[in-house]
Amino acid sequence: MTQTSLLRQDKRTAKRNRAEARFKAYGLIAIGVGLLMLVILLTTIISRGTGAFQQTYLSVDVTFEDSRLDKTGNRDIAEISRVSTFGYKPLLVDAFAQLVESGAVQSDLAPKDMADILSKGAEAQMRDAVLADLTLIGQTVRFDFLASGRVDGYLKGRVTRDSIVNDKNISAEQLDLVDELRDAGVLEKKFNIAFITGSDSSDARPEAAGFGVSMVGSLTMMLVVLILALPIGVAASIYLEEFAPKNWITDIIEVNISNLAAVPSIVFGILGLAVFINYMHLPNSAPLVGGLVLTLMTLPTIIISTRASLKSVPPSIRDAALGVGASKMQSVFHHVLPLAAPGILTGTIIGLAQALGETAPLLLIGMVGFIASNGPDSIDAALLSPNSAMPAQIYEWAKRADPAFYERAWGGIIILLVFLITMNFIAVMLRRRFERRW
Amino acid sequence: MAKKSKISAKNVQVYYADNHAIKDVNVEIEDNTVTAFIGPSGCGKSTFLRCINRMNDTIDICRVQGQILIDGEDIYDPAVDQVQLRAKVGMVFQKPNPFPKSIYDNVAYGPRIHGLARNKAELDEIVEKALRRGAIWEEVKDRLQAPGTGLSGGQQQRLCIARAIATEPEVLLMDEPCSALDPIATAQVEELIDELRQNYSVVIVTHSMQQAARVSQRTAFFHLGHLVEFGDTDKIFTTPEDPRTESYITGRIG
Numbered sequence: 001m002t003q004t005s006l007l008r009q010d011k012r013t014a015k016r017n018r019a020e021a022r023f024k025a026y027g028l029i030a031i032g033v034g035l036l037m038l039v040i041l042l043t044t045i046i047s048r049g050t051g052a053f054q055q056t057y058l059s060v061d062v063t064f065e066d067s068r069l070d071k072t073g074n075r076d077i078a079e080i081s082r083v084s085t086f087g088y089k090p091l092l093v094d095a096f097a098q099l100v101e102s103g104a105v106q107s108d109l110a111p112k113d114m115a116d117i118l119s120k121g122a123e124a125q126m127r128d129a130v131l132a133d134l135t136l137i138g139q140t141v142r143f144d145f146l147a148s149g150r151v152d153g154y155l156k157g158r159v160t161r162d163s164i165v166n167d168k169n170i171s172a173e174q175l176d177l178v179d180e181l182r183d184a185g186v187l188e189k190k191f192n193i194a195f196i197t198g199s200d201s202s203d204a205r206p207e208a209a210g211f212g213v214s215m216v217g218s219l220t221m222m223l224v225v226l227i228l229a230l231p232i233g234v235a236a237s238i239y240l241e242e243f244a245p246k247n248w249i250t251d252i253i254e255v256n257i258s259n260l261a262a263v264p265s266i267v268f269g270i271l272g273l274a275v276f277i278n279y280m281h282l283p284n285s286a287p288l289v290g291g292l293v294l295t296l297m298t299l300p301t302i303i304i305s306t307r308a309s310l311k312s313v314p315p316s317i318r319d320a321a322l323g324v325g326a327s328k329m330q331s332v333f334h335h336v337l338p339l340a341a342p343g344i345l346t347g348t349i350i351g352l353a354q355a356l357g358e359t360a361p362l363l364l365i366g367m368v369g370f371i372a373s374n375g376p377d378s379i380d381a382a383l384l385s386p387n388s389a390m391p392a393q394i395y396e397w398a399k400r401a402d403p404a405f406y407e408r409a410w411g412g413i414i415i416l417l418v419f420l421i422t423m424n425f426i427a428v429m430l431r432r433r434f435e436r437r438w
Numbered sequence: 439m440a441k442k443s444k445i446s447a448k449n450v451q452v453y454y455a456d457n458h459a460i461k462d463v464n465v466e467i468e469d470n471t472v473t474a475f476i477g478p479s480g481c482g483k484s485t486f487l488r489c490i491n492r493m494n495d496t497i498d499i500c501r502v503q504g505q506i507l508i509d510g511e512d513i514y515d516p517a518v519d520q521v522q523l524r525a526k527v528g529m530v531f532q533k534p535n536p537f538p539k540s541i542y543d544n545v546a547y548g549p550r551i552h553g554l555a556r557n558k559a560e561l562d563e564i565v566e567k568a569l570r571r572g573a574i575w576e577e578v579k580d581r582l583q584a585p586g587t588g589l590s591g592g593q594q595q596r597l598c599i600a601r602a603i604a605t606e607p608e609v610l611l612m613d614e615p616c617s618a619l620d621p622i623a624t625a626q627v628e629e630l631i632d633e634l635r636q637n638y639s640v641v642i643v644t645h646s647m648q649q650a651a652r653v654s655q656r657t658a659f660f661h662l663g664h665l666v667e668f669g670d671t672d673k674i675f676t677t678p679e680d681p682r683t684e685s686y687i688t689g690r691i692g
């Protein structure tokens with residue numbers, strides 16, 4: 001037998017060390033690929049979505065002439081409200097004519113065509129202002145109007161002079177005007193709070209579409225899920241984990257809870273359609289129904305995580321409580337549940353985050369689609385009137401034809417991700433904060 | 439000196455599913471006495487101990503037959519409420535298991551749920567008394583609101599003993615209370631057990647024969663589910679009757 005030295009690796013050791021180094025390299029590559037994908041995902045979302053938070057506005061002085069709005073001059077609101085948005089269009093044309101006359105901009109366009117660079121909602125914006133405050137009539141008021149989606153796209157680089165050759169909605173002359181207005185400092189991109197707070201808009205007005213109402217829809221559903229799924233889930237888990245006898249019935253229940261957690265969400269959607277809408281006749285597209293469906297979907301997640309955190313409470317704590325003469329229920333509620341609470345909350349938040357991002361079941365209960373109404377004004381309305389949800393709104397925008405909506409879909413994704421990341425962050429913090437050692 | 443019998447077990451059988459863990463055990467445990475259960479691992483001594491306060495009820499597959507009488511009352515009678523029983527028969531476990539709450543709350547928990555104190559002052563008094571009898575008062579009196587889990591192992595175990603005696607039990611069961619402790623903490627706990635004998639009937643399960651010899655007056659030797667021999671500690675360790683007992687205490691089986 002030859003003398004072996006510890007200073008030299010023998011063949012087997014060298015081979016083993018090489019294998020270990022290789023395995024570590026594979027792990028690093030895997031993590032690297034994962035991180036790269038995350039970076040690509042985030043940069044794509046942010047680069048495409050941030051545009052949605054800015055919108056092009058044009059400041060114009062509008063003179064509300066009596067002759068156009070209140071011919072009799074007696075300021076009768078019933079009479080003035082009879083003037084439709086069409087009646088306000090001439091005011092806008094006048095305003096543009098005034099702009100050219102004052103020498104601020106030069107353009108050969110007819111004032112009527114100039115006014116077309118604004119959003120189709122401009123007239124309604126004026127009319128709402130007048131009806132809210134009749135004293136405006138006769139005065140000159142400065143308005144910040146949304147520019148049309150095409151003009152906004154032009155400022156954001158999405159629309160170019162080449163791309164509008166066949167576009168009936170905007171002409172090269174109008175873009176020239178836009179350039180002049182921008183140089184004059186009356187047309188500019190500004191932060192657009194309406195995107196975060198507003199409601200969806202029709203196909204013709206992508207510039208006015210907002211995410212707010214669908215956010216309310218999502219939050220209402222989350223409220224329903226929280227109120228129903230948390231107590232039901234926790235009660236079911238406590239019973240199964242602490243009280244139920246271990247026999248074939250509880251085995252079957254356990255297996256089926258795990259199965260339910262794996263059921264595709266669209267199945268819950270069709271179940272909701274059949275049970276809540278067709279059988280129980282709850283209203284279509286209502287966040288209440290959406291919340292019920294998502295509750296069904298979230299329950300298994302909550303039950304599984306609650307049971308896991310109950311299991312992780314050491315049995316010695318239960319023994320200690322029983323040993324001093326606590327009843328089973330006292331031992332659970334005084335000792336086990338408080339220790340399991342952080343885990344239960346973490347599981348609940350993660351279940352809610354899952355539900356928040358869920359789209360498929362909403363397709364089937366009609367929560368996807370154009371919801372132009374303003375936000376609900378009462379809790380009843382929030383629960384029962386048709387609404388959308390954040391992921392459904394993103395889906396809705398992504399499938400519309402105008403690329404201006406596409407940008408808003410990405411913007412919506414940013415908001416949704418902010419919600420999800422916040423929720424997961426809270427879950428992690430809770431776990432950190434209340435983690436106990438025995 | 440004849441003491442009155444506190445616990446009397448008659449033909450006790452325990453089954454874990456099909457496994458016959460305790461076979462026909464008859465034993466009389468006296469008041470104001472420390473009784474030690476010794477025997478090799480898996481001999482059933484802990485199982486039998488847990489029968490005395492019905493902790494085995496928490497295990498689904500466990501069945502108990504026969505009679506265990508405390509003060510002449512059968513604790514397996516259907517009319518007996520386990521919770522009342524456990525208030526009367528306290529237990530200290532192998533691993534110190536304080537609640538992850540303050541030292542004060544650990545001790546006060548039992549009296550609170552049993553309504554032993556009418557007001558805060560009474561509760562304070564009970565807690566102090568229990569901690570004093572648990573021989574830990576001097577060490578913790580200045581930090582009663584500190585978490586019980588922050589104490590050392592030996593202090594935790596004495597805290598658990600204080601917690602067990604705070605509910606004024608009549609019998610104290612101890613399941614290898616020193617197995618997780620160092621020799622100094624063990625000595626403190628053993629001293630405490632000897633003092634507790636004044637007021638309670640103490641039953642202790644132990645793996646250490648020296649400990650059994652030091653703290654107990656009566657010793658029961660279990661082997662393979664049978665109670666092999668039961669008698670005065672001195673006699674068991676000096677002149678055992680059964681050859682199995684002798685083999686065990688001299689280290690040949692176990």
